[in-house]
Amino acid sequence: MKVIDTPIADLKIIEPKMFGDERGFFFETFRDSWFREHVSDVEFVQENHSRSKRGILRGLHYQSNQTQGKLVRVTSGEVFDVAVDLRRDSPTYGLWFGTYLSEENRRQLWIPPGFAHGFYVTSESADCLYKCTDYYAPEFEKTIIWNDAKLSIDWPLTRNKEPKAYSAQPILSEKDSAGSVFNSREHWL
Template sequence: MKLVDTRLPEVKIVEPRIFGDERGFFFESWNARDYAGAGLEQTFVQDNHSRSARGVLRGLHYQLEKPQGKLVRVISGRAFDVAVDIRRSSPRFGQWAGVELSAENKRLLWIPPGFAHGFLSLEDGTDFVYKCTDYYAPDDERAILWRDARIAIDWPLGALGQPLVSAKDARGSSLTEADVYP
């Protein structure tokens, strides 16, 4: 596998080694020994899978007391995936990194604890799967508004127009008002 830097040094694109021929392909999406050797030693406790229609935007989510690191990928369709540094002590506080993940490019994205996470589905039937370093704690979940002007994420909305967001995400806090990490 190959790690590719993003504009946030802690957030990494993972390009797995793909073995393919006329029958199809194979790759390891997670191998604890290889990831540890690359500097990403993690213990995952939960796997999640969501399916989204084209134009669905989920996020920007995080858990404050039980922060989750996430290793994310798309197994069907395409998504624009985003991580936002919400560690107040970080010199990159409020900055974001985004990457297109797709079934075709087979890339993964590592989002460490201390970052908010969201994605925009670019195709119908986009299946998004991810491994988490801590369990989901609904009472601990927070959301920052996906269109927060301070963060200014350049979502590739184009012809999609206004994204479809949940009521919870539509009520997300601004970065200025959000509870964030120290």
């Protein structure tokens, strides 16, 4: 596997080494010892699987306590995956990074604890799997509104090469529609 640095410290893209021929393919998606040595010395305690239709935007979610690191990958379809740095003492506090994760590129995104996370589905549907370093705790869950002006995330809501593939307005859950605006005193970990 190959680790690719992003502009935000500790936020990493992981690219697997593929083995394939006319019969199909094989690649390793996770190895604890390799991950601890090359990415982060953490323990994963929960794994989640979500399926979403085209145009769905989930996030930006984080937990104020029991902060979660997430290792995200897409097994079917494609998403534009976004992480926002909420680490209080980070020089990149309040900055975001986004990348496409898909069944074709097989990349994973390591989002350490201290980030808000969200994704937008760009394919007909997408299956996302993500390992977490702490348990889901709904009493600590927070949501930042997806289109916050301060964060100014460049979500790919339209695309010239496939104009019908993306909607101008994402489909949001009630919880995500009611997300709060980004405030540096409120949203830090």
